[in-house]
Amino acid sequence: MSGRRFLLGVAAAATLVSAGGTALAGKADDTLVWATATEMNTPDIYYGNQREALIVTYAMCDSLVHRDPLTNEYKPLLATSWSWTGDHTLDVKLRKGVKFHNGKEMTAEDVAYTFNTLAPESSGMAFRALVDWIKNVEVVSPYEVVFHATRPAPAALEYLTGTSPIFPKGHYDSAPSVPTADGKTRRDYGAVLPMCTGPYKLQEYKPGQSLTLVKNDQYWEGSPKGKPHIGKIVLRTIPDVDTQVSELMTGGIDWMWGVPPENAKLLAEQDSLTVKSAATMRMSFLSLDASGRSGDNPMKDVRVRRAVFYAIDREALVKNLIGPGSVVQKSMCSMNQFGCTDKVPDYPYDPAKAKALLAEAGYPNGFDMTFYAYRDRQYTEAVANYLRAVGIRTNIQFMQWGALRPIVVGGKAQMAHLTLGSNGMLDASASTSYYFKFTGDDYARDPQVRDWLETADTSTDPEKRKEFYAKALSRIQDQAYFVPLYTYGRTYAFNKDLDYPLTPDEMAHFYLARWK
């Protein structure tokens, strides 16, 4: 073979190989391919609580109420109006003429079916706060239902937003019977693929691998979500972030999130990509064993807890380590949640004061303590370094969440570095009340805080709710039961051809995206 012929052969082979690797993504194919490291366990958000499932739910399903992701304003979606007719009854009028993807019209029967199926504990739903306020849903007319609540539920509207899609009556009839570990059987509702009324239709789902949505051309006029623009949306699970970055650079995918800071700069330099960062609702904090559940320990002394607060330079952590989109967290809730306030006692970085407080509490030479953590080890180590500087020497026990969880709820953690995303709920009941109502996670066990939160959680008067959340948050901070540290930021990188709105709710609203 002559040298020239050999080179031609190599070139031909290279072209073939290159063609084999071309991924269908981008404007030319009207296909938005997005990647994430997390495998969904089901696209049914009632049975899986990952962000990925929620993103897919927003695209293919409608709920009764829509919370505008840019303004946080509640807008009618499948419900046209709603009103509390008593402390325990919510009257909801429904939209006429909306069709499910199978062509059937949505009526009150479907709404009642969805919630009456999920509300009982036996449904095995993953995140029960969404439905445990519902006693039952009564059909009043084909386009009107009444929710009968188990208790006053001021956060009900929040629960009826995108996290609660409406399925057609009989949807779960095809759920398979699955043997349980005790030899009996249960119905696995989460195995049924969602059937909804949303802007996109589910075309294919390969568990653990990919999910494909196609545009619903029949999507109803006037939806606050708007008509969908992009023809096809494909989710790919790519566990390695560096591989996602490579795919994005070569056009294999159009969108990724969770870009590490060290890659963000490199991607921002690419002409074909846009890189942006935004805040999220996930907050990071220290849980301190103030009530001594784990036995007698220094954290029972409020001076020691305050010393922990003073010892950590949260501003520096956010600026130098956590990165874009992150802010210092002031109190035990996310600032975009109803009822949250940052007007609480503050503890600016003051290591000298921390040492003085420790000495006053009887620990002039500091003490040793076990410090549990499970996420972002480098952040935990930074916190531990601050604590060591004032004399609190920690033995970091870093473990998987599944292993740490029983230790925390079992009352064995004197100090733990935890995070909470509130499941995207814009209500302080999903954050503050989660930790201070004598549950397994509550290491404060303060009856005063618990009672104030109970009042705030169940009052239907918004002003009263705000007042009682503020009182509880103030006391939590004053007593330094928890040490709020920082909120997480997220960096997104995507195809420059994509007109994609970045929202502060740590979500991807692909139904709003379009090609430029």
Next chain:
Amino acid sequence: MLSYVVKRLLVTLAVVVVISIVAFSLVHLAGDPAVAMAGENATQQDVDNIRKVYGFDRPFTEQYFSWVGRVLHGDFGRSYYLRTPVQPILAEYAPVTVRLGLMALAFTLLLSIPLGVLAALRPNTLIDRFSLWLAVAGQALPSFVFAMLLIFIFAVTLRWLPVSGGSTWWHFVLPAIALGYNATPALMRLTRSGMIETLQSDHVRTARAYGLARWRVVLRHALRHAIIPVVSLAAVQLGYMLGGSIVIETVFSLKGLGYLAWQSIQRSDIEVVQAILLVIAVVYAMLTLLADLVNAMLDPRIRIS
């Protein structure tokens, strides 16, 4: 012979039973499946509810016997996480790993044997030093670093090959190279030393004395003898590749068995982990049994002892 076969069968059965108990226990010790399934933001009530609905609150022995009963009926259960029956999941993930392993083996043999032969024919020359350098580099470089290097050169810069995924054969080229390269040094050094030894043996000298062509002496007379230990090592390396492909499968987003096992352990998807462990254990036990029986047939001293 019959009593020998019965004895071996009973031992194999005992091994499988012990492995099944160990597999079942280990997975339960690894973490509370109800916690993993409920997710990070779940309340204790959510976790307790899942534990009850899935039957994880039942005594360990009751859960074990329920599982064994189903497995004996050919039912590996359903993945708690992926929510589909386990058998089709295994059927989908296993071929990816087998394909990757075989392609990696082919790559490593195609690279290591010719280089080993050339190094043996020209000891202490440039080609010998090059192969030594290649061996040292192969052993020193972690496979994930090498994988990222390959992605950077062939996928990102040259754009010849896809970055990740497994929909075509092309998708397996870079992962197979990344996986196979790690096994190359050992095979190449063994080929080289075997060849040097064989080339100095009497029968090769005789073949040369007969005036046979040089390539014929090298390939037909020397390599045939030198390659026997290489084949044994290659089989072992294939085992390592199948077991050690987790990193490569993760980097290239290939959904193979190693990746599945790792993911399933992380999310306490016990039905899948138990099935993988049991299948691997049974395959190994059966292969061992088969080898014992074949050896016994070939050598009567074994069955008598």
